[in-house]
């Protein structure tokens with residue numbers, strides 16, 4: 001064990017990679033002065049850095065690699081598509097077979113009537129699409145004043161324009177001025193607060209409510225019992241579109257297609273990305289109910305003038321189709337339920353650790369380990385310290401300001417989970433030792 005620790009990349013301070021590559025999501029001043037963590041190869045639940053050291057992928061990259069890395073079946077499907085029709089735009093009446101097949105397949109699993117699918121290049125782009133479509137829907141339905149969008153504290157919806165404005169974490173919003181007007185955020189767990197906000201804004205001005213089934217990158221927060229049933233009822237009552245952001249929760253992470261089925265409600269739109277292609281190629285999209293599509297499909301003169309160059313990309317769609325084949329054939333939906341309970345059982349043990357305030361797990365194949373205020377604010381511990389210790393021991397977890405997050409590929413075994421959690425414990429121990437009370 002000691003030998004492995006010593007050989008890991010973050011102890012190789014002598015090496016650096018002078019580069020013009022601008023890493024976003026971090027302090028570039030700090031990152032530019034240190035060696036980069038260059039990922040060179042990945043297979044199954046493992047990845048290797050450029051020095052040949054191996055790591056367990058405890059986060060499925062950024063919550064997306066549900067089928068695990070290195071699936072030649074997806075590579076073959078993409079190769080086949082690239083050599084048949086590499087790419088061609090889908091504006092107007094142009095289409096391609098993989099995009100058509102993918103749209104149909106996704107719609108067939110969506111918990112809504114007569115669903116329609118819009119494809120995008122990722123999650124943030126899909127959020128923009130859903131938010132603009134919500135406003136446009138009301139506009140073409142004779143209610144152009146319904147523009148206000150409500151979202152939840154802790155919710156993450158990508159970092160494009162609308163996404164930045166509706167995100168439920170202040171640190172992602174500050175410094176850009178107001179990007180989109182008419183947005184507000186309510187507590188993640190209170191139906192009453194949502195109703196109060198709809199009434200404050202006015203139902204006649206409220207267009208949509210956006211929510212993740214389980215809040216993911218905001219820290220793994222499952223909804224209280226009965227929350228979504230009440231929310232769906234509220235949205236129906238006040239004429240507010242209920243938009244589910246399934247970017248993290250879809251494609252098995254919660255054991256089903258879109259993560260919202262678990263709560264037994266039918267949304268007006270579903271936003272998806274990540275697990276739809278397991279990230280082999282970028283892809284996302286929006287599924288709308290037939291009711292939302294109606295003014296655009298059943299009446300002429302209402303084009304939804306929106307889209308991007310690469311939306312409906314045939315090779316990305318081919319990757320997604322091959323990925324969905326694997327998810328279904330290997331029943332990774334069922335496997336996810338086992339991962340959920342095994343991860344829950346393992347990670348709960350960390351709740352006893354002196355640095356740990358709370359463990360959140362048991363709804364989906366994901367978990368958060370939150371550190372105590374004492375550790376963070378009095379002893380000077382950071383989640384980045386724990387992350388670095390875990391990585392130096394060969395396990396990748398994710399650090400957000402107060403918590404460590406795990407969301408492994410759905411192909412992990414009990415041995416992998418055990419290794420992940422015991423390494424996280426060792427990392428916590430090492431950090432604790434460096435920060436005595």
Ligand code: PMP
Nearest residue numbers: 122123124125156157158247248
């Ligand atoms: N919604 C949620 C719930 C997400 O987790 C993310 C990405 N982490 C997004 C939207 C944005 O997706 P993308 O990064 O592909 O733009």
